[in-house]
Amino acid sequence: MLKLIALEIRKNKLAGILKGVLYANLAILAFMILVVFIDQSEADSTFVSYADVFEGLYVFVKSTYIIFAAILLSKLVIEEYKNNTITLLFMYPISRKKLITAKLIIVFLFTLVNIVVAEIVIGGILVGINHYVNVVPGQLTWSMLSVELVKVGTSAVYAAGIGLIPLFFGMRKKSVPTTIVAAVLLVSLISSGFDEFRLGNMAAVSIVLAVVGMGVAYLSIRKIETADID
């Protein structure tokens, strides 16, 4: 399986996507700096505590990487069907299940790892900056940190699961735009809401969507052995 994953990465030149990841993270960082530290002239600041700052950050990062996941799904799965290279792939003496699983593992891990890294690194930078400018009031305690870390970890797992949902829509017509649009709609759904209430913040919703995502992944693998490739 590791070998298949390595081959997929090589085949699709996925190293190149890391540049995109870097740019995305820089953009998120710039935006967060803008809204947290610069945009403080308004009477009531949006970010009154560290928890608020992190909350905002998480929404951004998750949205970004769920869309990234859709791009990866398009590259690894949808385009393989569109370009007909799937016929090539499925003529190899390797079970179709394994071939597709390798692809989905890449997408899942990519989303998971990037969310965790981005949230911790960008969060860390924001805390560091605040140390000097003291815009966000309050102290960051160890207990707060550990709570946040758990949150980062679990929500990243949910997001990675959710990131697989667009596959279901994209596979119906083997369409890249459909895959991406599904991801965008999904993102706007889970990050919609106002002030305190956000759909994606409700653990139940996240868990359900994550399970749906995994289910989609399972379905796409389950039927693959008997499907005709025309």
Added chain:
Amino acid sequence: MTNILRTQNLTKTYQGKEAVNSVNMNIKQGEIYGFLGPNGAGKTTVMKMITNLVKPTYGEIEFFGEKMTERSYEMLKRMGCIIEYPVFYDKLTAKENLILHGEYMGYYDKQAMGEALELVKLTGIDNKPVKQFSLGMKQRLGIARAVMTKPELLILDEPINGLDPLGIKEMREVFRMLSQEYGMTLLISSHLLAEIEQIADTIGVIREGVLLEEVAMQTIRGGNTEYIELITNESSKAVYVLEHKLKLTNFKVMDPRTIRVYDDSISQRELNKALVMEDIELESLSKMNHSLEDYFLNLIGGDGIA
């Protein structure tokens, strides 16, 4: 010779319509099997079933005497294929594609790649992505890829599409060599008889999903395809001469004026002489060739094959 591949009542239906209907194919080890049929006859569907891409609705495929199932992945190691159109990861170079192929096939002979490229005479492709290749080059690269792992069964779907006349000739040589020197079995499909009649050992003719005939080329070639046709108004007298003076038996009266002599023991000149001696007035006497093309045209009903 043993069969390397055998299908039994192989059938595939799409929405109730039979794309492939009860095909019984027998491919012998070491031969070149020409799979002939007009476009849309079901050639590709049969090949896709053999390569496990499409699952049969009914019927069986046996490869090396072993029944193929949905999960017969190991068998695919022993095949090399181009189905429909040679596809590549076209942002990668030819070599990168071949290396990937080797990795997926579990075949790690580094030399094989160079040999295969040399075999199909694909040169000067160093760092170009496959995207920039012409169809002819892709076709060659596809053949190189299929051959690279030294498969026992080579399945090539319309491999000559997109090649220029010289290329076609070269590929024919390659196919013959693979068959004779490497002992590979080749299954080559085409909608053009001329493309495969020269190299095929057996030809299977498919039309509208039905395998009409599977016949060794030797049988057709040896099947007295040459004859002498004589046209005369005195055919009954001529028949008498043929039968009693020349002692020929292998001839046929086509109509009251036309007689075909299939016997090759007599030359045109001798026949002419004998008939003239008996004072039979001949309108014409000529050597005819019943071509393979006629044979297949007959079989397939004329449209779109030659």
